[in-house]
Amino acid sequence: MITRRQFLANTAKGLAGLALPAAAFEIIDPKKLFADKGGKPGLRWAFLVDTYKCVGCGLCVKACKIENEVPYDAKVSRTWVERYVITKDGKLHADSPMAARDGFTTSKIDLGDRGFEDIKAEDITKAFFVPKLCNQCEKPPCAQVCPVGATYQTEDGVVLVDRTWCIGCGYCIMACPYGVRFFHPVYHVAEKCTFCYHRIKKGLKTACVGACPFGARMIGNIKDPDDPVTKIIRTQRVGVLKSEYGTEPQVYYIGLDEEVR
Amino acid sequence: MKSHVWRPLYVVVALVILILAVRMFYVPKDFGIWERGYMYGFHRKGSENDWKAFKVKYKFDNEDCKDCHSDKYESIIKTPHAIIKCENCHGPELDHPNDPPKLTVDKRRELCLRCHYQLPYPTSGRANIMGIDPEKHNPGVECVMCHNPHNPTLEGLK
Numbered sequence: 001m002i003t004r005r006q007f008l009a010n011t012a013k014g015l016a017g018l019a020l021p022a023a024a025f026e027i028i029d030p031k032k033l034f035a036d037k038g039g040k041p042g043l044r045w046a047f048l049v050d051t052y053k054c055v056g057c058g059l060c061v062k063a064c065k066i067e068n069e070v071p072y073d074a075k076v077s078r079t080w081v082e083r084y085v086i087t088k089d090g091k092l093h094a095d096s097p098m099a100a101r102d103g104f105t106t107s108k109i110d111l112g113d114r115g116f117e118d119i120k121a122e123d124i125t126k127a128f129f130v131p132k133l134c135n136q137c138e139k140p141p142c143a144q145v146c147p148v149g150a151t152y153q154t155e156d157g158v159v160l161v162d163r164t165w166c167i168g169c170g171y172c173i174m175a176c177p178y179g180v181r182f183f184h185p186v187y188h189v190a191e192k193c194t195f196c197y198h199r200i201k202k203g204l205k206t207a208c209v210g211a212c213p214f215g216a217r218m219i220g221n222i223k224d225p226d227d228p229v230t231k232i233i234r235t236q237r238v239g240v241l242k243s244e245y246g247t248e249p250q251v252y253y254i255g256l257d258e259e260v261r
Numbered sequence: 262m263k264s265h266v267w268r269p270l271y272v273v274v275a276l277v278i279l280i281l282a283v284r285m286f287y288v289p290k291d292f293g294i295w296e297r298g299y300m301y302g303f304h305r306k307g308s309e310n311d312w313k314a315f316k317v318k319y320k321f322d323n324e325d326c327k328d329c330h331s332d333k334y335e336s337i338i339k340t341p342h343a344i345i346k347c348e349n350c351h352g353p354e355l356d357h358p359n360d361p362p363k364l365t366v367d368k369r370r371e372l373c374l375r376c377h378y379q380l381p382y383p384t385s386g387r388a389n390i391m392g393i394d395p396e397k398h399n400p401g402v403e404c405v406m407c408h409n410p411h412n413p414t415l416e417g418l419k
Contacts, residue, residue, distance in 0.1 A: 055387040057375040059349050066353055067318050085382070103375030105395070127382035143301045152304030155296035162308035198315035210321030213344040214386055255384075 043156045044250070045195050046222035048229045048238070049131050051255040053216035056081055056129035058103035063211035065101060067196065076182040077101065078193040079133040079208055084259055085109060087123045092259050104129070130260050131217060133208065134159065134180040134193035135241065135249030142172035142181060142192075151190060157250060158195045166190050177245045195219065222250065318353035321346045325354065336411040350410065370395060373404045 064079045065072050080099035086092055095110040108116035140159045143151050150166035153159050161172075166189035173181040173190060184191035196206035200219065204210070209217045220229025232238070232254075239256035240249045253260075291306040326347045327334045337343055348354055350372060351364045379392025399407075409417045 053386050055376055055385060055390060059375065063319055102371055104380065105371055105374040105378045107380060121381040124381065124383065126384045128385040140301060149303040153297040153301040154309055160308065160312055162305050165305055194312055197312040199317055201313050202317065204317065205321065207319050210319055211346060211349055
């Protein structure tokens with residue numbers, strides 16, 4: 001038989017228990033605490049693109065293809081440069097011929113099968129170049145959908161593909177909202193930008209960053225507050241691509257226009 | 262207890278055991294859930310080392326070229342072309358001078374046009390670079406016939 005006093009006491013306890021957030025039961029990792037209290041900063045690679053500085057020379061694409069052994073004449077690339085030309089009538093003209101491997105050596109916009117479109121200089125309101133590469137998302141949908149565990153995220157945030165384990169199903173290529181993945185024409189497995197993992201792990205810059213004469217591309221450690229890239233991301237106005245997908249992309253852009261997708 | 266129900270069951274059990282046995286040998290020992298958890302970090306750990314072992318081709322360090330090619334280095338360092346890495350035009354260094362002993366140089370007009378094709382794009386750095394229309398500016402002639410890429414100023418004209 002339950003008394004009124006016991007019932008009220010139990011009800012109060014139960015309500016108090018319900019009010020506790022799940023986080024209160026989480027066991028705190030000591031490593032996490034140390035990281036927050038100074039000491040050595042963690043490591044998380046992030047990329048910064050300054051679209052004002054980019055001139056569309058395409059030396060980054062050339063260097064990437066050679067460095068990473070992506071077949072030079074195949075119409076696939078781990079990184080590419082897009083040209084955006086907006087005319088006075090409000091129309092957008094965009095192209096990226098051969099991923100801009102040879103730069104933009106004509107004023108004509110490449111329309112693919114529909115030929116070329118020449119735009120007069122006096123009709124242009126704004127025109128600029130946007131380098132693109134894998135966003136190395138904090139929540140990579142490509143890694144999430146892989147049915148065999150061939151694509152994954154490393155501790156320092158880079159998404160890689162295990163060529164010996166990939167079955168070539170193509171789920172990741174469909175899952176990436178940025179279209180940065182493709183089939184490697186030689187290995188027939190999913191292929192993507194690795195942030196030049198073999199270079200950054202040796203203290204070198206990625207091939208595209210090294211090749212860029214204008215400093216339009218930068219790479220750094222976003223967990224290190226003294227890193228020049230982190231300083232810019234923290235103190236200046238930067239944007240990311242397609243933030244609405246919730247993938248938390250880690251390639252930041254200075255001077256991102258609404259026309260850029 | 263003989264029954265036609267048990268026989269297919271034995272077959273299924275045998276199949277499951279077989280699959281588990283094959284899996285034990287086929288899946289590498291370092292395959293599992295790593296730092297980023299099951300959703301993003303389920304992979305073969307050794308794959309990270311495979312990528313780290315990939316061969317570096319570009320050094321992108323002009324200081325590396327200075328000792329042997331000091332004349333070119335000293336010349337270009339005073340010009341606007343100082344921002345360009347030697348390897349952008351001469352190709353990846355690899356293990357030069359051992360292998361390859363000589364680097365090739367790209368002398369095509371298209372190489373220079375990457376930056377110097379005139380594109381009047383107001384909101385990009387391209388607008389600030391001196392440019393030409395290759396159809397009007399000495400078509401068919403290699404740029405290096407007149408211009409010295411290591412001293413591209415007008416005083417440096419050959």
